[in-house]
Amino acid sequence: MRLPALAKREAAPDPSDAAVSKAHGPAGPVQFRLVRYFTVASLVAFAVVAAAFAWFEAKRSDFFRDVQEREGAFFNSTQDQFARRQEEAALRDLLAIHEAGNVNLTRLFANALWERDFAPFVARAASVPIDHCRAIADVVDAKGKTVAPPEKKACFAEAGQRIMALPGFREIDAKVVDSMKKTSVFKIKVFDLRGVTVYSSEHAQIGEDKLSNAGWKRALAGTPASELTHRDRFSAFEGVVENRDLISSYLPVLGPGTDRIVGVFEVYSDVTPFLAQIRGTSTQIKASAAANREKVARVSEENQSQVEASSRVQVGSLLAVLAVLFGVLFLIVRRADGIIAAQELDRDQAHQQLAQSEKMAALGQMVAGVAHQLNTPLGFSKSNVSLVMDQLDQLATPVKVATRISALVRQVPGDKIVLDVGRSRGAIEAIDAAPEDVAAMKEMLGDVLRGIDQMSELVVHMRDFTRLDRARVSEFDVNGGLKSVVYLAKSVIPNSIEVVEAYGPIRQIVCTPSQLNQIFLNLIINASQAIEDRGRITVATREEAGYVRVDVADTGTGIPPEIQERIFEPYFTTKPEGVGTGLGLNVARDIARAHGGDITVDSRPGHGATFTVVLPFEAGGETRAAA
Numbered sequence: 001m002r003l004p005a006l007a008k009r010e011a012a013p014d015p016s017d018a019a020v021s022k023a024h025g026p027a028g029p030v031q032f033r034l035v036r037y038f039t040v041a042s043l044v045a046f047a048v049v050a051a052a053f054a055w056f057e058a059k060r061s062d063f064f065r066d067v068q069e070r071e072g073a074f075f076n077s078t079q080d081q082f083a084r085r086q087e088e089a090a091l092r093d094l095l096a097i098h099e100a101g102n103v104n105l106t107r108l109f110a111n112a113l114w115e116r117d118f119a120p121f122v123a124r125a126a127s128v129p130i131d132h133c134r135a136i137a138d139v140v141d142a143k144g145k146t147v148a149p150p151e152k153k154a155c156f157a158e159a160g161q162r163i164m165a166l167p168g169f170r171e172i173d174a175k176v177v178d179s180m181k182k183t184s185v186f187k188i189k190v191f192d193l194r195g196v197t198v199y200s201s202e203h204a205q206i207g208e209d210k211l212s213n214a215g216w217k218r219a220l221a222g223t224p225a226s227e228l229t230h231r232d233r234f235s236a237f238e239g240v241v242e243n244r245d246l247i248s249s250y251l252p253v254l255g256p257g258t259d260r261i262v263g264v265f266e267v268y269s270d271v272t273p274f275l276a277q278i279r280g281t282s283t284q285i286k287a288s289a290a291a292n293r294e295k296v297a298r299v300s301e302e303n304q305s306q307v308e309a310s311s312r313v314q315v316g317s318l319l320a321v322l323a324v325l326f327g328v329l330f331l332i333v334r335r336a337d338g339i340i341a342a343q344e345l346d347r348d349q350a351h352q353q354l355a356q357s358e359k360m361a362a363l364g365q366m367v368a369g370v371a372h373q374l375n376t377p378l379g380f381s382k383s384n385v386s387l388v389m390d391q392l393d394q395l396a397t398p399v400k401v402a403t404r405i406s407a408l409v410r411q412v413p414g415d416k417i418v419l420d421v422g423r424s425r426g427a428i429e430a431i432d433a434a435p436e437d438v439a440a441m442k443e444m445l446g447d448v449l450r451g452i453d454q455m456s457e458l459v460v461h462m463r464d465f466t467r468l469d470r471a472r473v474s475e476f477d478v479n480g481g482l483k484s485v486v487y488l489a490k491s492v493i494p495n496s497i498e499v500v501e502a503y504g505p506i507r508q509i510v511c512t513p514s515q516l517n518q519i520f521l522n523l524i525i526n527a528s529q530a531i532e533d534r535g536r537i538t539v540a541t542r543e544e545a546g547y548v549r550v551d552v553a554d555t556g557t558g559i560p561p562e563i564q565e566r567i568f569e570p571y572f573t574t575k576p577e578g579v580g581t582g583l584g585l586n587v588a589r590d591i592a593r594a595h596g597g598d599i600t601v602d603s604r605p606g607h608g609a610t611f612t613v614v615l616p617f618e619a620g621g622e623t624r625a626a627a
Helices: 003-007 034-125 150-164 169-180 214-220 272-394 396-411 425-429 435-466 478-489 513-530 584-594 621-626
Strands: 185-191 197-200 225-236 239-254 261-270 474-476 497-503 509-511 535-544 547-554 598-603 609-616
Touching: 034 169, 034 197, 034 239, 034 261, 034 272, 169 185, 169 197, 185 239, 214 225, 214 239, 214 261, 239 272, 272 396, 272 435, 474 513, 478 497, 478 513, 478 535, 478 547, 509 513, 509 609, 513 535, 513 547, 513 584, 513 609, 584 598, 584 609
Parallel strands: 497 535
Antiparallel strands: 185 197, 185 261, 225 239, 239 261, 474 509, 535 547, 547 609, 598 609
């Protein structure tokens, strides 16, 4: 397990850069705007609700209109059926009444004329043969109907002439015409049991064969058969009449005092006045029905208008309620958004304070290391300078004696001078200096100079690390920056950890140098903390697909997969309480993303971890703006 080692990877970035994670990360999440989201979402939701309600109201109105139309159609159909059935009932009643009247008329007619006049004449007419006429075959006309050919019609017409020539015909005809004058009966026919017309008030029809006539067959069977017909021209007792409505009835004739059928009568009654009255009544009923339909349609339209007006009122009321509800919710959400924004601000401030505290702790550790590096040259420089100063005190007398001898040499022109050492013998004899002392002092002062060079180099690297002279966006040598970071990081990295630098040839990039130095220091310090004993840290650079790639690899214990998914989350850390805040890697990745790059990790437990930083040659627009 590498949990303890992973916890050490949380070096704190520059607090001034912490805001990058919020303001400049192009790959980071866009700030959620609650009020705008609520406004759009609620307006869409309210619009959908209003549209759905309007649609339901429209459907309700359509349903009501459909019901009205169906009710109107049913009412109209009922009125039409009522008028039609009333007319049909009136026609049936008219037919039944006149059929009954014709039956009575037939009975009276038969009682008055049949036994004395018609029975003997029908018996004589039976002697006229017609079988040879019926033997003539029928033909099919152009319309596909079966009709009698001309010769068959001529044969029956000849038979009719023979019947009219029988004795008693004229007397019977006169009695019939005299009896039916001034009545509603227009025509009378008499058929014998063979179906031959033995008498007709229209003489041209005497001799016709009715054997296949359905009405004659029903009457022969004892059942009267009547039908209502309209004739444009009709030969009646009074002459030819036009446009008449007639009821024709086939009526059985019973023998006096018996139920035996002895013949068939066909009576044509004029019902034109009655039918005109029925039709007039039907017309009035239809006119009343039409007026009722108009009233129903008008009432339906009024009801429909009221329903539509009610729907509009309801839709308007709903819209008003939704508008009020939206206003109330908008005020609530805006207030809540203000509270959330204040809490977010407090969280960001706490975030920055935590980052600052972690940064100060890391800087304190690095300053302690730098101070240690400075203290060594400072210590031996101070010691050497003290020793040199002591030696210089011992050289003061020899220098003074040498100065006086130099003055005498300048004063005496000759090559020889006389020295009076009486007064200075003690001081001269006390001189204990040798040429080796001067060489020793020069060596100590050389050590001091080298110490000063070391301190100067340390200061240069610190300056390059902080880049305070170039805090804004500028061209940056990543390799040079890494060298400074590694130099400073070595001050806090244990000596048991080897740092290998493998820098490839790369071009300068445009960035904020101080922010990138902070990323590199964070990763290197984390890598050193991930190694529990001896190990190696490798810092490598190269160009790859238009990007600069920086790899920081360690030989630590690795990172478990379940932890890798969370290492860039803010405030995630496995360090002991009070050590680290869990913001280092999160802020470092946000800085990289703000530059248009990213940070990824590749690790297997037991095989160390490699953090890779990829950066474009041109920093993102957000970083330029931030700088």
